[in-house]
Amino acid sequence: MAPPLLQVRNLTTRFNSERGQLTAVDQVSFDIAEGETVAIVGESGSGKSVTALSIMRLIPSPPGRIEAGEVLFEGKDLFKLNDAEIRAIRGNRIAMIFQEPMSSLNPALSVGLQVAEPVNLHRGAAWAKAYAAARELLGRVRIPDAARRLASFPHQYSGGMRQRVMIAMALACQPRLIIADEPTTALDVTVQAQILDLIKELTRETGSSLLLITHDLGVVARYADRVAVMYGGRIVETAPARVLYKAPRHPYTLGLMASVPRLDGEVGRRLVPIEGQPPDLAELPPGCAFSPRCRIASEPCRTARPPLTEHAPQHWKACFNDARA
Amino acid sequence: MPAPEALPANPRAAGAGNDEVVRVDDLKVHFPLTKGTIIQRRVATVQAVDGISFALTRGGTLGLVGESGCGKSTTGLAILRMLEPTAGRIVFEGEDITFHDKERMRPIRRRMQMVYQDPYGSLNPRMKVRDIIGEPLAVHGTAANARAYRERVAQLIRLVGLLPDMAERYPHEFSGGQRQRIGIARALALEPSLVICDEPVSALDVSIQAQVVNLFMELQERLGLTYIFIAHNLAVVRHISDRIAVMYLGRIVELANRAELYKSPLHPYTEALLAAIPVADPEVEARRARPIVKGEVGSALNPPSGCRFHPRCPKAMDKCKSVAPLLTDLGAGRAVACHLHTSA
Numbered sequence: 001m002a003p004p005l006l007q008v009r010n011l012t013t014r015f016n017s018e019r020g021q022l023t024a025v026d027q028v029s030f031d032i033a034e035g036e037t038v039a040i041v042g043e044s045g046s047g048k049s050v051t052a053l054s055i056m057r058l059i060p061s062p063p064g065r066i067e068a069g070e071v072l073f074e075g076k077d078l079f080k081l082n083d084a085e086i087r088a089i090r091g092n093r094i095a096m097i098f099q100e101p102m103s104s105l106n107p108a109l110s111v112g113l114q115v116a117e118p119v120n121l122h123r124g125a126a127w128a129k130a131y132a133a134a135r136e137l138l139g140r141v142r143i144p145d146a147a148r149r150l151a152s153f154p155h156q157y158s159g160g161m162r163q164r165v166m167i168a169m170a171l172a173c174q175p176r177l178i179i180a181d182e183p184t185t186a187l188d189v190t191v192q193a194q195i196l197d198l199i200k201e202l203t204r205e206t207g208s209s210l211l212l213i214t215h216d217l218g219v220v221a222r223y224a225d226r227v228a229v230m231y232g233g234r235i236v237e238t239a240p241a242r243v244l245y246k247a248p249r250h251p252y253t254l255g256l257m258a259s260v261p262r263l264d265g266e267v268g269r270r271l272v273p274i275e276g277q278p279p280d281l282a283e284l285p286p287g288c289a290f291s292p293r294c295r296i297a298s299e300p301c302r303t304a305r306p307p308l309t310e311h312a313p314q315h316w317k318a319c320f321n322d323a324r325a
Numbered sequence: 326m327p328a329p330e331a332l333p334a335n336p337r338a339a340g341a342g343n344d345e346v347v348r349v350d351d352l353k354v355h356f357p358l359t360k361g362t363i364i365q366r367r368v369a370t371v372q373a374v375d376g377i378s379f380a381l382t383r384g385g386t387l388g389l390v391g392e393s394g395c396g397k398s399t400t401g402l403a404i405l406r407m408l409e410p411t412a413g414r415i416v417f418e419g420e421d422i423t424f425h426d427k428e429r430m431r432p433i434r435r436r437m438q439m440v441y442q443d444p445y446g447s448l449n450p451r452m453k454v455r456d457i458i459g460e461p462l463a464v465h466g467t468a469a470n471a472r473a474y475r476e477r478v479a480q481l482i483r484l485v486g487l488l489p490d491m492a493e494r495y496p497h498e499f500s501g502g503q504r505q506r507i508g509i510a511r512a513l514a515l516e517p518s519l520v521i522c523d524e525p526v527s528a529l530d531v532s533i534q535a536q537v538v539n540l541f542m543e544l545q546e547r548l549g550l551t552y553i554f555i556a557h558n559l560a561v562v563r564h565i566s567d568r569i570a571v572m573y574l575g576r577i578v579e580l581a582n583r584a585e586l587y588k589s590p591l592h593p594y595t596e597a598l599l600a601a602i603p604v605a606d607p608e609v610e611a612r613r614a615r616p617i618v619k620g621e622v623g624s625a626l627n628p629p630s631g632c633r634f635h636p637r638c639p640k641a642m643d644k645c646k647s648v649a650p651l652l653t654d655l656g657a658g659r660a661v662a663c664h665l666h667t668s669a
Contacts, residue, residue: 043532
């Protein structure tokens with residue numbers, strides 16, 4: 001079997017803050033295979049976005065620092081590359097789509113120029129050629145009247161169209177991996193579905209892998225092959241999507257699924273919330289980060305951190321107890 | 326978090342029959358766009374809400390759903406008379422309040438309150454929780470003395486499931502979910518009968534949303550509250566509402582009881598909205614047929630002619646381009662504004 005396209009091993013990222021050192025990502029490991037869609041799901045502060053930024057080495061330093069771990073991509077450890085080498089990978093072999101398209105686009109440059117830039121930069125194409133490529137890319141992300149829209153500026157695009165431009169930029173150099181960090185959170189519901197369908201369809205066409213960062217369990221169910229659930233900076237459970245939804249085994253995953261109302265759920269049933277508050281990274285308990293909110297926490301949970309162990313083939317959980325729905 | 330403590334039932338909740346709390350008739354809220362500094366000329370009109378009607382009985386919850394610019398928040402603000410209606414009628418507990426001035430609105434405002442989306446922006450950071458919750462009591466002079474004030478605030482704090490000693494703290498010391506509880510306690514201070522909730526859980530973390538949704542439902546049972554629940558998340562709206570109005574560009578396109586709306590949506594926009602929302606189950610998702618509508622919501626400044634959804638509608642006919650379909654009652658509490666269902 002071919003090695004996975006991306007291997008993240010023991011990634012640990014810390015931030016200095018007024019309240020001391022925070023471990024935003026704590027010994028996170030996962031793989032992404034060729035052509036696979038992996039979702040990282042978690043709430044704010046779970047470390048899902050910091051994981052994505054760490055892979056791309058985009059953690060602002062200071063205050064942040066990648067403390068340990070390695071990220072193997074196409075056989076290279078991204079953490080050992082120099083600045084020029086990582087720049088040659090960013091936007092080229094690995095592309096990123098962010099949540100807020102307006103703040104990721106340059107308001108003073110035409111859309112055509114911004115989509116053409118990576119082609120010019122990474123592929124060494126002359127500007128005229130890169131511009132022609134940009135026109136084709138805008139067409140591929142279904143921007144109507146692409147030839148004319150090249151000369152427009154970001155503010156002349158709607159929110160959904162801007163996110164299409166971001167996708168066109170991400171696709172420009174035929175990346176092997178696309179990292180999409182909450183790519184549709186700022187968009188209207190019907191446009192969200194359009195954009196996610198488009199991302200999924202294009203990754204399928206090009207055979208590239210997708211790392212999807214989201215807080216939405218529905219989005220994960222619709223698009224992901226495999227899921228990693230993060231809580232308090234750690235992966236608490238990971239499995240193929242169908243397995244995870246059918247038989248979640250970590251109390252946090254179980255709690256999330258019971259607390260989210262479903263469109264096809266029983267009407268009039270009370271939701272079962274997860275009690276308490278999301279963890280404060282500055283005051284994480286010594287044991288399992290979820291233990292203060294956990295219904296089945298036992299003594300060991302409060303003192304020791306449960307390791308991520310494979311309890312069934314491909315299904316890993318970080319919990320000492322046996323949680324079931 | 327302790328269980329919310331019992332509060333003497335709202336006197337108005339007692340004997341709550343099928344009486345109407347709020348009725349909106351052909352409500353329009355238009356915003357003029359003007360040009361010029363001294364002599365202002367009207368250059369265009371934003372038709373934020375353009376002729377909507379509904380009624381809501383005591384103890385019920387009407388969900389208002391739709392995407393940005395559909396007019397759902399504007400509707401809420403107009404009912405509270407925080408925005409001036411351009412046309413139509415707003416009847417609250419039997420009283421036509423459409424043209425009430427400030428003085429006449431004052432006693433009525435006690436009975437209609439709002440819970441806002443952003444629990445960070447809607448609480449004054451320099452005020453203690455006690456004063457945030459108690460301010461409406463002070464403004465309306467409903468507490469007889471300092472002791473009555475303190476006791477009422479303490480009661481409200483328990484009611485929303487916060488701890489008594491939290492009264493002396495400031496908003497920044499609380500998490501998003503706790504802040505939203507503070508906002509709810511403040512809204513309930515004057516014992517309103519109608520609470521308008523504008524996206525009250527969408528800024529909260531997923532695991533916290535259920536806590537707040539459950540609190541809304543418990544308070545409704547206990548106090549006999551009537552809700553207008555405004556949100557874009559249909560799964561949440563379906564969970565909490567008994568009737569749902571789907572809005573698109575200033576108009577109600579479909580109005581139905583929640584079970585029917587989800588089981589058999591009639592308007593193509595309702596269908597599209599439902600299809601767009603993923604269900605948290607990969608096996609259900611794999612089986613689901615989901616027509617994705619094209620395009621994006623248009624502008625309320627220059628809405629499409631005829632049916633405002635027609636440029637995106639997969640079932641649009643010639644007629645839809647020119648004739649605006651009226652919201653037509655189909656019986657059994659169901660109404661739809663679509664030529665597919667209303668023309669003979």
